Amino acid sequence: METVIPVEWLIPHKIANGWKFQCSTNLRNLVATNRAALFFRQLVILLEQDYHLVNFHFKIQHNRKKIDQLEIFVFCGDDHIEQEPEPVSICSSCDVTHPLSQSTLLSEQQYTYAWLDFRNRPKLILTPKRHIERLSELKDENGEMEAFWYDTVEIIDRECDNINELIYPVLSLNHGTFRKHAHMHLKIDISKDIWETKIVPRHKEKLDYLEQLLKQTELISACFTERHLQQEIQKGVIGNMNNELKQTDVQTKSISK
Template sequence: MATKQDDFTDKFSYLSVKTQSGMSTNSEINSIWLIPYSFKCGYSFQCPLTFKQLIDRQLSQKYFHELLLVTEQNHKIYDFHMRLRSQGHYGLAVDFIFNNAEDQSGPVKSEICNWCDMNNQLSKLNLIKQNPTTCIWFDAQLKNKLIITPQRHIERLSEMTEEEMKQFWKDTKVALDEEGCDWQSMTLNHGKYRKQFHLCMKINIDQHQWNQCIKKKYEEKIKQIQDLLKCNEHDPIETHSTDRKLNKWSEMRNDKIKGKTCTN
């Protein structure tokens, strides 16, 4: 009797065969990389290529697109915690955690989208780099992680265009290279697993590397953020928003600017 696991695996294998058709050896997505291994909270996929190799071979968009296609479209799983784990020289593991989705509450509706609103002092300080399609940030609570968000206000990784997704992963690699540090894991929450509506990826970095590479480089910037957080412990975003009418997600906006988007 076919199980859910067998059905899941068959669909991944079929999709992989379609992807490999007409592609050169160096740009193939091997069907083995798309076999899900069940664990308590969901499924995990093992890729023998490292994160860097996926990007260098221009396979990152294709690989993650296939995983999302089956998860969201074929299996109708929209609430999940997506986690990338570095396996060193052994490649990459991608986990989809979804079995406890009913225990998640999802994002709370807010007047503003923190990632779109650049009119508050905290967002200005947290921003490290602004690229054409992505932004690199400090974590709002200054934990040892970098945050990458798409410039365009989207809520799911699968909502990205092909070019946006290619650039998203490329910008992630470039940011890590520029900061001179490795990563331990990367997480993207979807649906009920989210805390905010705007898609964001958290890049977790070893504490020692964070101290050596990030903390030293941005010492003054981090001090300014710490001072700001101390002054407004309860809601620094609320306190330092200067013109929330310009934010698409603000309920305060008037009819005159109703047609504006988050990036305006």
């Protein structure tokens, strides 16, 4: 097995609001050759220690013209909130007994959990079991970093039926003020076709329950910061949009009186 990272993989290519890094292999092969942990460790060292980046967004995808090439985009511009996420009463990525966690949990691995998206979007989510906030906090000595990427590939293959690299999901990972949820989570964006033909039929019962659960604002509010909760209510993701707006109108009228 290869255990050396080519120097050119860590050469930054300047783009708007950040950099792009290119690997001459795909994610499956990076994991299969035991180089995922080494590559991502060296990459976050470069970003956090050499570039002194704290707030940034990772976007990981296969090149659509060269499917054997992995691209990692690092954005650190203005597309983030003003402050780090505030602590929440219940971390739904840690407390697997909460109804929101139970409705979305797909599997438990040695170091990770795999989930449906808490907000019922066409995404799969992978989180470390430990409550950590940055990719750099994953450990190397016990295999935690390597397992994180191994589990990523495994859940994609399992849930998407060994999808080919041409339509492989885009992965994203936020750091610092780019996050709304403190617990680090990898978002796996699923195409509409794969979501509707593979994921929905397989997990329809969970998705239906989650849809109903998201209407019960009081039950799940402890899993969100107040700011994030209000944003999701306004979007219609959480609660009954009409009822929430009516309540807001009533409160506004009461205050004005």
